[in-house]
Amino acid sequence: MTARVREVRHRLAADGPGWTRGPELDFQRVTLPERDCDLLRDLLIAERAETVVEVGLAYGSSALAIGEALLTVGAPRSRHVVIDPFQEQAYHDVGWNLLRDAGLHSIASLISEPSSLALSRLVAEGFRADAAFVDGSHRFHEVFVDLYFLRKIVRPGGLIVLDDDWTPSVHTAVRYYETNLGWTVIPIASARCRALRLPDPSFEPPFEDFQPFSGR
Template identity: 65%
Template sequence: MWTRGPELDFRTVTLPERDCDLVRDLLIVEEARTVVEIGLAYGSSALAIGEALLTVDAPNARHIVIDPFQQKAYNNVGWDLLCSAGLDSIAELVAVPSSLALARMVMDGVVADAAFIDGSHRFHEVFVDLYYLRKIVKPGGLLLLDDDYQPPVRDAVRYYERNVGFSEVPEAFATGSRMNIGGDATAEVVRRCRAVRLPDPPFEPSYEDYQPF
């Protein structure tokens, strides 16, 4: 069911099948047991994550989905899809802004193996999501980002790569979808999705070592 706007909305918002397959396969290789997802929308990436968790078949698998707009903007289409697939047995929907949900998870001591980020594309909100996720996802864990072709997303990730030790996994989405940067048909074509790995051990850089990004 499409719940808002013209058909283009579905194609823009929904992670393409080829990228969903790559997300699934990456999480299986990671043997992920707990995954945080920011942004549910129509649920395609959530199904891929659920499939990965079921394939790993670890005890106490957990899929924490954060989306404050699932009911208001999407009429619960994504969540209903997860439930119809039986994935509500391992998934939970947190219907508050990610900045609040992630902060609460840090306070609660939640530890995840990986995260998929596809929420707000505003620089400051992506930046905050990454700030908290580096405290939630285990050292050496994996962060997967959709819409890395959007400049605010790319810039936020670049800060953490240059200053906090995030390292790109370049082969992760080598066969995935490609987009022009910023949606500009004249701009460079890059991968739609990006994978980065957290440093192990984690570290806090000195302010004197700040690298412009």
């Protein structure tokens, strides 16, 4: 099945999806480039990740890379939870259909509601993951809330990767967690993604220890 995923990934990167919304360059603007997808895949393989949460599906490039990583690790109960409230309405299920074409629907599930609601419910259910990839809303407050809940979902010592860290809103949200909650940057060769490791063990800092944070 891994070869099938790679074939779908290569076809998507080379030819683009069969349908795009709006301008013809929307795919190139929205999707995670193939090089960064390879980087994400390799990070997850190195982590031996078995369960991954993804916020934002769009055209499915990153989801296919995550699926390839999970198949390569080969855990008996691999799971990929994808959250995207706009997949059907805004993207005509292009990303989800590509996951199905690649055979990844056996390990992937799509939650079609806002990440703030979906993630909070996963926390309430006691759901745990080894890693997360975040490429949803780029509004500061929504990125901040995504990370708040993912901190409770991703295991201590686990990995969180974000796309578009170059944007002030995303970068500033991440800075809070680095500055106040001990998240550490993992150096990666990407101009747009940021990888962070959660502390192990997890901790709650005293409110008196709050450190001001900002972007670059």
